[in-house]
Amino acid sequence: MxxxxxxxxxxxxxxxxxxxxxxxxxxxxxxxxxxxxxxxxxxxxxxxxxxxxxxxxxxxxxxxxxxxxxxxxxxxxxxxxxxxxxxxxxAPEEPAAPAGGSDPVTAEELAAQGAALRAERKARNATPFKLFLRRIANIFVPLIPALIGCGIIAGLNGLLVNLQWLPAVTPALAAIASGFMALIAVFVGYNTAKEFGGTPILGGAVASIIVYAKVADVEAFGQHLSPGQGGVLGALAAACLGVYVEKRCRRWVPESVDVLVTPTVTVLVSGLATLFGLMFLAGEVSSWIGDAADWLLAHGGAGAGFLLGGLFLPLVMLGLHQALIPIHTTLIEGAGFTVLLPILAMAGAGQVGAALAIYLRLPRNTSIRTTIRSALWPGFLGVGEPLIYGVSLPLGRPFVTACAGGAFGGAFVGLFNQLGTDVGSTAIGPSGWALFPLLDGNHGLAQTIAIYAAGLIVGYVAGFVATYWFGFTRTMLAELNAAPDEPAPASAAPLATEDRVAEKV
CATH class of the missing domain: 3.30.1360.60 (Glucose permease domain IIB)
Incomplete structure (x- = not known):
């Protein structure tokens, strides 16, 4: 096929x-x-x-x-x-429902109604903050393929420059790698307007002001602006303002002149606000984010890495990791790489180590072992969902010990950042082994790769050891290792019977 x-x-x-x-x-x-x-x-x-x-x-x-x-x-x-x-x-049109009585409600229909009610309740419980973070993620996630492609080309170009190979080609590679990053604010503005209900091209038009070279002639807050000042945060703010202005215009502008007035007012008002306020403010915030990340890892690298690596999986479960996407992008835009992603990637290493320990501790549970065999290689490549949702999270304790593995791996990478060796990634999205082509730092590619690889090994080993020795109670082991035709021990906790876990796997 x-x-x-x-x-x-x-x-x-x-x-x-x-x-x-x-x-x-x-x-x-x-x-x-x-x-x-x-x-x-x-x-x-x-x-x-x-x-x-x-x-x-x-x-x-x-x-x-x-x-x-x-x-x-x-x-x-x-x-x-x-x-x-x-x-x-x-599909043919559905006929209208006949008037009169209806058939009795079946048990299956009641179950379906109950499931629908549960889904509706879950939707109601979605907090505005989490919904806002999802919308922010929707703005940046479509940009990830371009970030990855340009990041890998940038890494290849850096390698060729250091080796002094193909000097006639490296300028072209530099242009290819840098073109997208030079205009990323435009794409952010476009996606922002699209996500928040405005006209996407107007969002891109407002955001493009940020990267226009002649903004250097504009003075705001007592200083001349710099092209790109404010970056993606400025583009995000400018496009949001543009959406607000556009929606307000459509309320009072007559339809006959809407096509002329609304775009003009939207771009003019949002553009002036961007030039004389948002670019400067967003630039200050971007600088603060970069300085804060540098300070955090320089003064508490091992401790910060421990917390970041250990808490990343719970953040993913809560949807709060989406708040990090603009921070990663801002760091990449400013320094050329984000020092946070390699640390956070250690959470996946802890997950892989935990899965290996689970595989050895449950020799008679063919269901879980089969899932691990199929999900392990994607886990090595940074795709952790099959292991999280199919193995460690349903089991409970192994999810916690997997987080411990990520914490130790993060502490290892964070320690080297504290000692002055930055380990960063030129793009967001991949992790695990898939992050190797995107690595960059301040002390050469070979040293950066070696530190990241060693961090993965620490994460694997720590996740394995923590899960092997502390991931199961005796009752869990007895129950999960019971043969299919053997009854579970009477004292077994009802939380994790083999059948129930098998259903989740």
Whole structure:
């Protein structure tokens, strides 16, 4: 089967298991996940979905997220969208419901209603802060592929320059690697307006002011502006202001002149505010973020690394990691790399080490061991969702010990930052082994790679040791290692029987 047919087959297998095209309200994807808006989540056949060979796991959030892995998700998504459109085009109109009485409600229908109510309650419980962070993530996530591609090219160019190879080619590579970063504010402005309900091109137009060379002729707060001052934070603020102005204009501008007045007023008002306020303020905030990161790692590198590496998985579970995306981007824009990502990537190393310990501690649990075998290699490459949601989190204690592994790995990398050796990444998105091509620092690529690799090893070992010795109670081990035809011990805690864990896996 060709690659194209394989991805089409994956999309075709997923569609009926999520309730068909009629149940799909939106389709998008990020680095690893197919993100679906669904009308009724009770129609999802989750166990059958998880059983598909291409599916590494599922995550329920504001969207229903199917983990397919990097590369695969970008190829499956357009096939899935095409199938949704085709099925909608071929679907006959539904007849109106007959008047009068209805059939008795079945137990299955009651269960479906209960699932829908649970989903509705979960949606109501979404806090405004978390929803805001998701919207911020929606602005930056589409930029990640370009950040990765340009970051790898920048690393390759740096290597060629240091080796003094291909001197006629390196200027071209430098231009290719730097072009996107020079205009990233425009893309941020475009996506911001799109996300918050404005006209995307107007958001890009307002944000483009920040990178225009002639802003150096403008004086604000007693000093001349610099092209790019404020960066992505300034673009974010400028585009948000543009959306607000645009929406206000549409309330009072007559339709006959809307096409002339609204864009003009939006760009003019937002542009003046950007030049005489937002660029300066955002520039100060960007400088503070860079200085704060440098100070944090210079004065408390090991301790800061321990906390960051240990808390990153819980932050992911709570959705709070999305607040770090603009910070990473700001650091990359200012210093050329983010020193936070290699530390946070240690959380994945702790997760891998914990999975290896679980595999050895549960020799008779074929269900969990099978899941680990299939999810371990994606885990090494930085795709941690299958191990998190399929193994450690359902088991409980191993999730905590995996965090401990990430903490020790983060402390190791943070220590070297404290000693003056910056270990950074030129892009966000990848972690684990996939981060190697994006590494950069202030003491040469070889030393940076060596420190990061050693940090991964520390994370693996710490996660393994912590989980092997402290990840299970005796009751859990007895219960989870029980043969399928053996009864669980009577004193076993009801939290993690083999059947229940197998269902979650």
């Amino acid at each position: 060709s690659e194209e047919n394989k991805h089409r087959a994956t999309a075709a297998a997923i569609l009926p298991l999520v309730g068909g095209a009629a149940n799909v309200t939106s389709v998008a994807h990020c680095m690893t996940r197919l993100r679906l808006g669904l009308r009724d989540r009770s129609l999802v056949q989750e166990e059958a979905l998880k059983a598909l060979p291409a599916v590494m796991g599922v995550v329920e959030d504001d969207t229903y997220q199917i983990v397919l892995g990097p590369g695969t998700v970008a190829r499956v998504t357009p096939e899935f969208e095409a199938l949704v459109e085709a099925e909608r085009a071929d």
